[in-house]
Amino acid sequence: MSDYLFLSKIDNCIENYIYLNRYTPNRQEKADGLINFKVGIFLQKFHENNWYLVDEKFFDNNESLFISSLEYDLSIGELLVVVPADSSKVFEKKYDELPKPLSRKVDLSPINERTEIGYRINDSFSSYQGEFPYKMSCFKGTFLSFDPLIQHAKGITNKLIFINIFSKKIKTKDIFQLHIASANTKRKYKSYDYVNNSALIIDIGNYNDEICFYSKDTLGVPIFLSHDSNSIFSVEHTHPPSEFFWKNKFHAQSVLKSNWLNQLK
């Protein structure tokens, strides 16, 4: 198991950062917890189908790395994929397939390697411990999520940041669609275009209804961000539908998705 990390430009006010350290998060006591690695930072522009090495970051004598979206000249929705790699690995300048990330695990301990993924406005920030699993980047998939993290207090803006990483070779850059629909009537309210290897950023708006978000084109990680002009209040991802189930998770997830996606046009 190994994971990509990511950064994107949300808008002209919100900074996106990641923090990672050299300690493997979850391990048995007898395993050594400190790991040697570096990260390569890759970008696939909206209309390109190759990955370009934008930067490399090394720990040098430090235990941690802090990487901010403000360090890079990005357009809104462009996605930097941060790829952990062995310190001795020499990256090419250009790839048609994104390099597989190094596993930062040292044994079979159950929790994924992750990073602090945070968003900041001025002095206010919010974060979660997250990742984009390499396995997910190898499949086209579909996407379904719900609206529980949307907040309705006056003055609050809710954003969906939909992260899509497809690490395999892409022949042509297709335009995909993510939809917002009523969870009750299944009626479609709005559709948004996106492409592979980008962050689709949506100001969700107000609906007097329970809503759902779906794409029949690709999978993705949905991050919900609640903020006003001065403060970030909340950043969290919703559970993938498999997490509603204890056993046979992926069978149950496929039943759930098919029940919903067959009704959602």
Next chain:
Amino acid sequence: MDVLNNISRLKQKIQFDPFSILESIPKFSKKEISDIFIFRFDGFDTEFIAENSLALLTGSKILCDHLLLFFDEQGHFLKSERLPTDLYHKKISIKTLLDIEKVKLGSFVHFVRYSDEILKEYSSILKETTFQHRGYTGFKLNDSLAYSYVHGNYGGIYKKHQNNIFSVSRIRQKFVYTPQVKLKPGFKYEFFFVSPNKKNIILDFYKVKNNKKDHIKTFKLKFLEICSLVLSFDDNSEVYNVSWESHLPVGRCIIFENNMHTNNVFHS
């Protein structure tokens, strides 16, 4: 040789499995499992977002009762509440259910109940399904506009009858957990941990720097007992990473990170 390899693989799997090995045998698997959530009212408000599991599975509105069981800081049962709804997700203000003058900190678990008619109607789909209640908790400072949400973390709690609850959590060899968190000068950090295990748990916190660890504090916890480690850093403090050790393969804290500008809550 194959038999020996299989035994060795099974032994290794068990060493890292956070749950009872019986859970991998369908006959013994439980029908509903809940994470453990915390509430706090010491200057904070708490909201819970409950999932209507069968409605989400089928994609259709189904009436359910959300059943919440509350426990105090020491893990003693406080009360249960049933809340009917046909919503896919219901936001529940926890302070409306508890006497927040008497109880400032505690935990709760969540189950979902359906009528016999509904259980009969969906019996074929339910036969193959074990629901897991993860939900989300939101915490906000009393004067704040909005919540900081964190999804369900870890629990493995099931209910047998009345309000008796049990756990499929198991203790193994000692595990270390080091979150990817940058502790910052000028911030206060609170690490909340609820024991999911029926046996008493020992939890050791360490500061970690340059791959060396210094002991901070040890907690001994009974089932569902909560501990909190508080670390405050002034603007000139030397900061470090934090680790904790226990015999739980998944021993994760809920972390509150606060200063005058920020209320950040996340699971480790």
